[in-house]
Amino acid sequence: xxxxxxxxxxxxxxxTKQAEDIDKIWDLNLYLGLAxxxxxxxxxxxxxxxxxxxxxxxxxxxxxxxxxxxTYTLVPLAIIxxxxxxxxxxxxxxxDVDKKTPDLVVDVTAFQWQWAFAYPEAGVxxxxxxxxxxxxxxxxxxxxxxxxxxxxxxxxxxxITAFRFKHDIIPGSPSTFSVEINDQLGDFPNAGVCAEYxxxxxxxxxxxxxxxxxxxxxxxxxxxRSATEDDS
Amino acid sequence: xxxxxxxxxxxxxxxxxxxVVYLLVGGSPGGVALLFAAAALGGLVAGWTxxxxxxxxxxxxxxxxxxxxxxxxxxxxxPTASLxxxxxxxxxxxxxAGIALGSWLSMIGVALIASQVLLLVHDIxx
Amino acid sequence: xxxxDPGEQLSEEMPPILDLNDYVGSDPxxxxxxxxxxxxxxxxxxxxxxxxxxxxxxxxxxxxxxxxLAGIIRAELAQPGLQFVSAATYNSxxxxxxSVMVYLFAVPFGFGLANYxxxxxxxxxxxxxxxxxxxSYWLYLLGGITMLTGFLADGGAxxxxxFAYPPLSGEAGSPGLGADLWIVAIILTGTSGTLTAINMIxxxxxxxxxxxxxxxxxxxxxxxxxxAFMVLLAFPVLSGALLMLLADRHVGTHFFDPLExxxxxxxxxxxxxxxxxxxxxxxxxxxxxxxxxxxxxxRRPTFGYKDLVFATxxxxxxxxxxxxxxxxxxxxxxxxxxxLTTALIAIPTGMKVFNWIGTMWGGSISxxxxxxxxxxxxxxxxxxxxxxxxxxxxxxDFHLSDSYFIVAHFHYVMGGTVVFALFAGIYxxxxxxxxxxxxxxxxxxxxxxxxxxFNMTFFVMHFLGREGMARRTADYRPIGNFEQWNMIASAGxxxxxxxxxxxxxxxxxxxxxxxxxxxxxxxxxxLEWATMSPPAEHNFDWLPPIRSDRPVFxxxxxxYEELTSAGVKxxxxxxxTQPESASADSAQSDSSLEGDS
Numbered sequence: 001x002x003x004x005x006x007x008x009x010x011x012x013x014x015x016t017k018q019a020e021d022i023d024k025i026w027d028l029n030l031y032l033g034l035a036x037x038x039x040x041x042x043x044x045x046x047x048x049x050x051x052x053x054x055x056x057x058x059x060x061x062x063x064x065x066x067x068x069x070x071t072y073t074l075v076p077l078a079i080i081x082x083x084x085x086x087x088x089x090x091x092x093x094x095x096d097v098d099k100k101t102p103d104l105v106v107d108v109t110a111f112q113w114q115w116a117f118a119y120p121e122a123g124v125x126x127x128x129x130x131x132x133x134x135x136x137x138x139x140x141x142x143x144x145x146x147x148x149x150x151x152x153x154x155x156x157x158x159x160i161t162a163f164r165f166k167h168d169i170i171p172g173s174p175s176t177f178s179v180e181i182n183d184q185l186g187d188f189p190n191a192g193v194c195a196e197y198x199x200x201x202x203x204x205x206x207x208x209x210x211x212x213x214x215x216x217x218x219x220x221x222x223x224x225r226s227a228t229e230d231d232s
Numbered sequence: 233x234x235x236x237x238x239x240x241x242x243x244x245x246x247x248x249x250x251x252v253v254y255l256l257v258g259g260s261p262g263g264v265a266l267l268f269a270a271a272a273l274g275g276l277v278a279g280w281t282x283x284x285x286x287x288x289x290x291x292x293x294x295x296x297x298x299x300x301x302x303x304x305x306x307x308x309x310x311p312t313a314s315l316x317x318x319x320x321x322x323x324x325x326x327x328x329a330g331i332a333l334g335s336w337l338s339m340i341g342v343a344l345i346a347s348q349v350l351l352l353v354h355d356i357x358x
Numbered sequence: 359x360x361x362x363d364p365g366e367q368l369s370e371e372m373p374p375i376l377d378l379n380d381y382v383g384s385d386p387x388x389x390x391x392x393x394x395x396x397x398x399x400x401x402x403x404x405x406x407x408x409x410x411x412x413x414x415x416x417x418x419x420x421x422x423x424x425x426x427l428a429g430i431i432r433a434e435l436a437q438p439g440l441q442f443v444s445a446a447t448y449n450s451x452x453x454x455x456x457s458v459m460v461y462l463f464a465v466p467f468g469f470g471l472a473n474y475x476x477x478x479x480x481x482x483x484x485x486x487x488x489x490x491x492x493x494s495y496w497l498y499l500l501g502g503i504t505m506l507t508g509f510l511a512d513g514g515a516x517x518x519x520x521f522a523y524p525p526l527s528g529e530a531g532s533p534g535l536g537a538d539l540w541i542v543a544i545i546l547t548g549t550s551g552t553l554t555a556i557n558m559i560x561x562x563x564x565x566x567x568x569x570x571x572x573x574x575x576x577x578x579x580x581x582x583x584x585x586a587f588m589v590l591l592a593f594p595v596l597s598g599a600l601l602m603l604l605a606d607r608h609v610g611t612h613f614f615d616p617l618e619x620x621x622x623x624x625x626x627x628x629x630x631x632x633x634x635x636x637x638x639x640x641x642x643x644x645x646x647x648x649x650x651x652x653x654x655x656x657r658r659p660t661f662g663y664k665d666l667v668f669a670t671x672x673x674x675x676x677x678x679x680x681x682x683x684x685x686x687x688x689x690x691x692x693x694x695x696x697x698l699t700t701a702l703i704a705i706p707t708g709m710k711v712f713n714w715i716g717t718m719w720g721g722s723i724s725x726x727x728x729x730x731x732x733x734x735x736x737x738x739x740x741x742x743x744x745x746x747x748x749x750x751x752x753x754x755d756f757h758l759s760d761s762y763f764i765v766a767h768f769h770y771v772m773g774g775t776v777v778f779a780l781f782a783g784i785y786x787x788x789x790x791x792x793x794x795x796x797x798x799x800x801x802x803x804x805x806x807x808x809x810x811x812f813n814m815t816f817f818v819m820h821f822l823g824r825e826g827m828a829r830r831t832a833d834y835r836p837i838g839n840f841e842q843w844n845m846i847a848s849a850g851x852x853x854x855x856x857x858x859x860x861x862x863x864x865x866x867x868x869x870x871x872x873x874x875x876x877x878x879x880x881x882x883x884x885l886e887w888a889t890m891s892p893p894a895e896h897n898f899d900w901l902p903p904i905r906s907d908r909p910v911f912x913x914x915x916x917x918y919e920e921l922t923s924a925g926v927k928x929x930x931x932x933x934x935t936q937p938e939s940a941s942a943d944s945a946q947s948d949s950s951l952e953g954d955s
Binding site for chain 3 (some may be wrong): 233235236239243247250253254257258259260264265266270271273274277281287292293294295296297298299300301302303308310311312313314315316317318320321322324325328329331332352353357
């Protein structure tokens, strides 16, 4: 894919099964769209060359051509129909994950202009500090994770580019979604941003994502829990 | 006027239908209300066009063979210049801006609007 | 098809091709044409042409202001880090940039087109309610000034983005006068627009000249009519939502305050119920502009006239059915319903594209400035439309929403319409409005600079968005190619702005030259070319017979029955065999319309 093959890309690889499917649909839409634009551009180029004014004769004044009109109605209808079908199926697939029993629950709290991630079952919380002290969201590979989202003040948006997914967080209206993390391990410090303009330091409201193998994740959780106990 | 009334009736029916569909698929109450309101507003215009059709016959503008001579006479009486629009706009701006800047401004706005409306009602344009 | 030079009579045996200049009369001392000349003249005018020019001049001034604000944005974003402005200032700058461009430039320019051209193209002497029309203009101007005075307020101008989502735009989120002034401004301009819509719908419904049935109106008039319909249904919703917001801020209500049981998402539904039709309100007048230009400069009729009308009706009606595609990522909307309606809108839009190509197909195409810009519109708009189809799918929108991909998408569709098609319209109607021409040479330079600058600025934004750069951010991380792309975009802005220089020179040169354009310099199709340039007071002393959507074309070829529309020759001959009773060029001071028989 053109963009992913660029020498240095800021876009992290997909870390959820849903993101992998989304990337395939993106490729389809992109190439189809480029083909349509190229087709129209070529038509326009052809017309501007072939039908340049060469003399002062009045050209043919035909106003209608039923075959042409039927074609330019039905072909776009068919293409759009196919894209809508793909959309319906993929949206259902994404929404269906919300119904699965999660392996892990993460409570995400957004506030001007920082993030807090809590792992309620383990009693662990990670909160971002001021300015550049952005938190890292640590997740276990190969598991279903449910995110509960809450805002303490204005509308924010929880965007993890590696998920190819974001969810707005509307104050007064806690929301939830689930994803299936795949087996892509790694550290993705640029994967998380707030995507809904939320005031002064919106541009700096970021977080990183880290995916660990499940056993290492458990170890990490244990370390966080004992660190909290040591502090208190 | 036949085509106009058909167009506006079409608008009304479309939004009625869409409002019902949206309601049935679980749409937001705000959205449902807005779609019914759109249907109602379209229906207002549609109703007017139907009423007009019943009280007037076909017009020269609707006739395929119409010619400018079919509509001789005075089309409308327009003031070529009027201070009312500008002054009224200043009044309305003052009224609304007063919500932000202070009720003193809104009161000036009300005074301006009242005077301009009075002059307009009596068709005084200078 | 016919080996005749339009505008010249080749031989005695061939019947004459009629010249509009012989019929429209003349006004050498400009006693009955032209614009007001005094301040008081401008303050009190109710002439739709003067108001149209006022809308054009005011909206183009706001374009320059919005463009200057864009310059601050691009200067700041050229490199990572905050070099020129604070985050607080940046946030006000992008808010007012977007607000000025959408509310104060794009839509009002369309209203300018409606004001100037709609009565002319349907053979009317003015709009239905001229004083209301003037009132709309002044309300717009005063509202626009109100928005900009926000910069003088303590705490600066509004900084909550052009959609003003609460709670950020509420009393707690954005205390301060700048925010209130912004809200007041939009309530005023929204009211202005609603009244203009009422005026235009009334004018089209009640003031068409005899013979001008709905299906003989120029496509531009249809597009303006449907725009007015969308404005009528959408603008009051915005005014209502903003009054509710203002009440939350000052009167103690809690419509949108979640702490007291209010609903922030209700505002989003109200806003986008207006916001989506808004973008078609911006676009549709310009679709009408290019339809005229394609037909005239290809010397062909509009291909598929009825298809274009039905497609535009479909777009108009569907535009109020898709609003929540701006809210896919809230998790609170019926995704499939809006995905379906949004995808459907692509079909009539695509049909229009093929209609325009079909108009050019088989034609005799001249690439004068209006045509260059119209073709530029076509290519850019299809590009923007393609990204629109991508965004119609929630599956893809989940990632792309609120990123620079959206910024790229809307600038391409807006750039196509409200930049390129706008200049197509300016170059096309300039001779009618001023009686003079704009320079073709400077127009060519203008076009190519704009084409290059525009694409340099906005194309890279597709990549930035796909790779994770969020919109409305004062700064970004130096990751991937973010720096290089932002630098390219900022450099492109310089070229884009520079393209206005040849245009400016051309305008000044033109206004200093003598008015020699005559009534019908381009050999146009619609009725505005059947009047003087500039048009007389109350527009028409004389009208040709109207038997198709191209009355002026039909009239030029009235003596050629195979070219003109059915009934034109008969109607024209009937007029010429009647005894003469009134002179052809008596200017009427009451607004009566009389044929010259």
